[in-house]
Amino acid sequence: xxxxxxxxxxxxxxxxxxxxxxxxxxxxxxxxxxxxxxxxxxxxxxxxxxxxxxxxxxxxxxxxxxxxxxxxxxxxxxxxxxxxxxxxxxxxxxxxxxxxxxxxxxxxxxxxxxxxxxxxxxxxxxxxxxxxxxxxxxxxxxxxxxxxxxxxxxxxxxxxxxxxxxxxxxxxxxxxxxxxxxxxxxxxxxxxxxxxxxxxxxxxxxxxxxxxxxxxxxxxxxxxxxxxxxxxxxxxxxxxxxxxxxxxxxxxxxxxxxxxxxxxxxxxxxxxxxxxxxxxxxxxxxxxxxxxxxxxxxxxxxxxxxxxxxxxxxxxxxxxxxxxxxxxxxxxxxxxxxxxxxxxxxxxxxxxxxxxxxxxxxxxxxxxxxxxxxxxxxxxxxxxxxxxxxxxxxxxxxxxxxxxxxxxxxxxxxxxxxxxxxxxxxxxxxxxxxxxxxxxxxxxxxxxxxxxxxxxxxxxxxxxxxxx
Numbered sequence: 001x002x003x004x005x006x007x008x009x010x011x012x013x014x015x016x017x018x019x020x021x022x023x024x025x026x027x028x029x030x031x032x033x034x035x036x037x038x039x040x041x042x043x044x045x046x047x048x049x050x051x052x053x054x055x056x057x058x059x060x061x062x063x064x065x066x067x068x069x070x071x072x073x074x075x076x077x078x079x080x081x082x083x084x085x086x087x088x089x090x091x092x093x094x095x096x097x098x099x100x101x102x103x104x105x106x107x108x109x110x111x112x113x114x115x116x117x118x119x120x121x122x123x124x125x126x127x128x129x130x131x132x133x134x135x136x137x138x139x140x141x142x143x144x145x146x147x148x149x150x151x152x153x154x155x156x157x158x159x160x161x162x163x164x165x166x167x168x169x170x171x172x173x174x175x176x177x178x179x180x181x182x183x184x185x186x187x188x189x190x191x192x193x194x195x196x197x198x199x200x201x202x203x204x205x206x207x208x209x210x211x212x213x214x215x216x217x218x219x220x221x222x223x224x225x226x227x228x229x230x231x232x233x234x235x236x237x238x239x240x241x242x243x244x245x246x247x248x249x250x251x252x253x254x255x256x257x258x259x260x261x262x263x264x265x266x267x268x269x270x271x272x273x274x275x276x277x278x279x280x281x282x283x284x285x286x287x288x289x290x291x292x293x294x295x296x297x298x299x300x301x302x303x304x305x306x307x308x309x310x311x312x313x314x315x316x317x318x319x320x321x322x323x324x325x326x327x328x329x330x331x332x333x334x335x336x337x338x339x340x341x342x343x344x345x346x347x348x349x350x351x352x353x354x355x356x357x358x359x360x361x362x363x364x365x366x367x368x369x370x371x372x373x374x375x376x377x378x379x380x381x382x383x384x385x386x387x388x389x390x391x392x393x394x395x396x397x398x399x400x401x402x403x404x405x406x407x408x409x410x411x412x413x414x415x416x417x418x419x420x421x422x423x424x425x426x427x428x429x430x431x432x433x434x435x436x437x438x439x440x441x442x443x444x445x446x447x448x449x450x451x452x453x454x455x456x457x458x459x460x461x462x463x464x465x466x467x468x
Contacts (some may be wrong), residue, residue, distance in 0.1 A: 016191070020173070020247035020267065023164050026144045027189035027270050028177035033135035033451065036142060041451070044141045049447045050109055050423055051102055051117040052463060055083045057358045057430030058104035061336070063216045067097045080125035081457070084434075086464025090288050091125040091230055098124070099223025105358055109300075110287050110413065111278025112145035112174075113152030114167045115222070119144045119175055122226035126179045126233075127456040134453035140178045142275055147174035149274035154267035161205045165257055171225035172198030173247060178259055179233045189233075192457040195242025196232035198253060201225040213329035214337035229403050244328075280423060282412040283356045285340045288321040290410035291391030292380075293356050296347045299395050299403045300354060307352050307370050309397050313378045315343055316392040322382030331375065336361035347393070348374035358430055434465045 005093065016022060033041075058064065068085065076090030082097050089097075098121035102108055108117040119213075123144065126339055127137045151170035152160070160167045176193035186195065203221040232242065247253045247262075255260040283290050292315050299305065325343040333339035339361055340346070348371045350356045365371060394404045412418045418426070424444060431440050443462050446453070453459060 016244045019191065019249075020189060020196040020264075021191040021244045023268055024147055024173060024177050024194060025180070025187045027147070028190060029187055031139050031143055031181070031191050033139050036139065037273065040142055040275055041138060043275050043278060044138050044145075045110075045447055045450060046280070046420065046423055047109060047117055047141065047145075047278060048120065048276075048450065049427055049444070050309055051120045052083075052443065052447070053423075053427035054105055054108045054117070055098060055101040055121075055432050055463070056427075056434060056465075058101040058109060059084050059434060060358070060361070060362070061219075063219075064101065064104075066216075067100050071097050078259070079129040081128060081460040081463065082464060083460075083463045086461070091122075091129040092227055093232055094125040094128075095122040095227050095273055096220065097121075097228055100219045103219040103222065104336065105284045105361065106286055106337075107281055107284045107358070109278050109280050111149070111275065113148035113170045116145050116278070118147050118168070118222035119178065121172065121223065121224060122175060123178060123182070123245075124456060124460060126182050126230060128460055130182050130184075131455050131457070132182050133455065134450040135362065137453075137456050138451060140182050142273075143181065144174055144178040145275035145278065146270075146273065147177060149277070150267050150269070153274075156263050160257070161208070162332050163257070164205050164336070166203040166205045166207055166221055166399075168203050168222040168225055169198075169253070169257060171200070171229060172201040173253070174203045175220075175226055175229035176232055176236075179229055183233050183237060185233060185237055189236040191244045192240065192242045193229070193232040193236035195244045195246045196235060196240070197225070197239065198246040199243050201228045202257065206262040208341075210323045211327050213327075214341055215335065216337065218337050227281045279413045280418045280426070282410070282418065282422075282426070283346075284358055284360055285346050285356060286321075286324075287410075287413065288318055288324070288389060289341065289343055289346055290413065291389045291407040292317050292343050292393060292449050293320070293346045293350050293408050295391050295405040295407045296395070297350050297354065297356075298405045298407075300351055300395060303401075303403055305395065305397065305403075306349070307374055308422045309399075310351060310374065310377055311396045311398045313347060313351070313374075313396075314394040315347060315378060315380045316383050316386065316394075317343060317380060318386045318388070318390065319382035319384055321391075322380050324381055332366075332372075334366050335363075339366065344375045344378050345371070347378055348372075364430035380415045425445055439465070 071093045078088035080091045080094035148170045158336045180190035207218045330342045390407045
């Protein structure tokens with residue numbers, strides 16, 4: 001009996017050793033700052049700068065005060081800093097609050113398997129809690145992008161969204177390893193943290209579905225997964241266990257979420273650096289809508305068109321964007337979360353204001369008669385022959401002139417990435433409403449030299465500014 005039991009236990013342990021969770025944990029532990037190529041380190045700094053800027057720009061979010069009041073009500077040990085107010089709270093609360101800000105404008109990056117800059121609030125909060133240095137922080141950031149992208153790439157057949165899930169499910173397996181290396185967790189502890197988190201962090205795509213209005217909760221879809229990741233790592237460090245075979249096990253993510261269609265070869269191919277493919281937006285809109293707005297802006301600016309000149313606007317987009325924007329909730333948005341996903345609203349606003357930045361989410365714009373009139377003149381069609389971010393705008397004026405612009409690659413995306421200078425200008429555009437030039441330059445200097453920091457708290461304290 002003892003021999004049979006020992007053999008059974010050995011087989012169980014062998015399965016755990018071969019699990020995705022253990023392999024993800026080993027990968028995370030194997031990374032260190034000295035092994036990161038210089039271009040990877042620089043890209044991580046670019047991501048950090050862009051993420052902090054997006055969080056500052058979101059200070060006007062109507063629900064920000066709700067999140068802050070909730071944090072104050074919950075209280076907690078002073079471990080991490082809330083962006084803006086500078087209030088100190090525990091790492092869990094800071095992850096939620098700062099995560100809401102990063103996501104709110106839909107201005108954050110495309111990479112790491114989704115909008116992975118949503119992961120940075122948890123990494124910053126834990127780094128501050130653990131008094132981590134800049135090198136360890138950068139290593140954690142890179143880990144989150146590398147593992148997050150591999151999980152998303154491993155989904156075969158239909159996308160996660162088409163199956164009814166949000167791609168932020170990846171955070172359950174990608175964030176615990178990232179946080180675990182900051183917290184000094186062992187391989188086994190990280191694997192258990194993945195099991196705890198991934199088994200209970202599965203956001204539904206109703207948060208960003210074609211036929212549903214987007215709401216405040218959309219901005220926490222990754223934040224709550226990250227919150228769970230922080231909690232899971234704390235539990236695992238104390239010896240709490242989770243289902244280590246959470247990916248490949250019976251009723252695990254592969255079977256339950258992806259219906260058995262997971263490419264394990266892509267999932268576990270740890271060669272290369274996926275973070276280098278991360279791109280940054282120039283507009284406060286979802287990525288697949290960027291081309292439509294840039295095409296319209298190009299026509300309007302080139303021909304000096306005013307709202308009163310417009311007879312009709314025909315937008316041709318990829319099928320997903322066309323499907324995503326045709327419902328009344330998206331065509332006539334009444335909140336920022338729906339507005340930044342609306343091809344109708346975004347193009348109407350762009351025609352009137354000749355840009356589409358953070359100010360586009362102001363509530364008064366949703367009832368602006370000029371914008372509403374322009375919305376009625378816009379049609380949106382899907383074309384399966386368009387690829388990725390391609391889009392066409394065709395504007396007909398009241399005097400019968402017709403202008404057409406096709407965008408193949410929106411600036412900032414694909415093979416046309418933003419430069420460091422453009423990222424700084426994007427940051428300044430959002431931050432100058434709240435910070436003076438000296439504070440902005442201090443953030444720039446700290447970010448570009450973050451590997452020299454002995455304590456990440458030196459960065460987060462720069463993210464505090466007086467309310468305006």
